[in-house]
Amino acid sequence: MLGSATVYAEHNQATIISPFILAGAMSPVSIAGTVTQILAEALAGMAYIQLLNQELR
Numbered sequence: 001m002l003g004s005a006t007v008y009a010e011h012n013q014a015t016i017i018s019p020f021i022l023a024g025a026m027s028p029v030s031i032a033g034t035v036t037q038i039l040a041e042a043l044a045g046m047a048y049i050q051l052l053n054q055e056l057r
Contacts, residue, residue, distance in 0.1 A: 005045065009052035017045035 008015045019041035021027045023034045 001045070002048065005049055006052060009049050010056060012053075015045075015049055017042050017049070019045075 005015055005017070019038050021034060021038055021041070023029065023031070027034045027037045
């Protein structure tokens with residue numbers, strides 16, 4: 001995911017950061033834990049893209 005996100009950011013392309021998580025398999029069983037992990041992954045991806053955009057300017 002980071003490789004393609006980096007290329008998109010370098011070329012000023014729009015990106016959609018969409019984490020794919022299966023509750024209980026790759027995340028906590030509880031809904032609150034799953035939502036927390038989804039938000040953390042999405043925000044980390046968005047922050048990474050923003051940092052690349054700031055670095056390239």
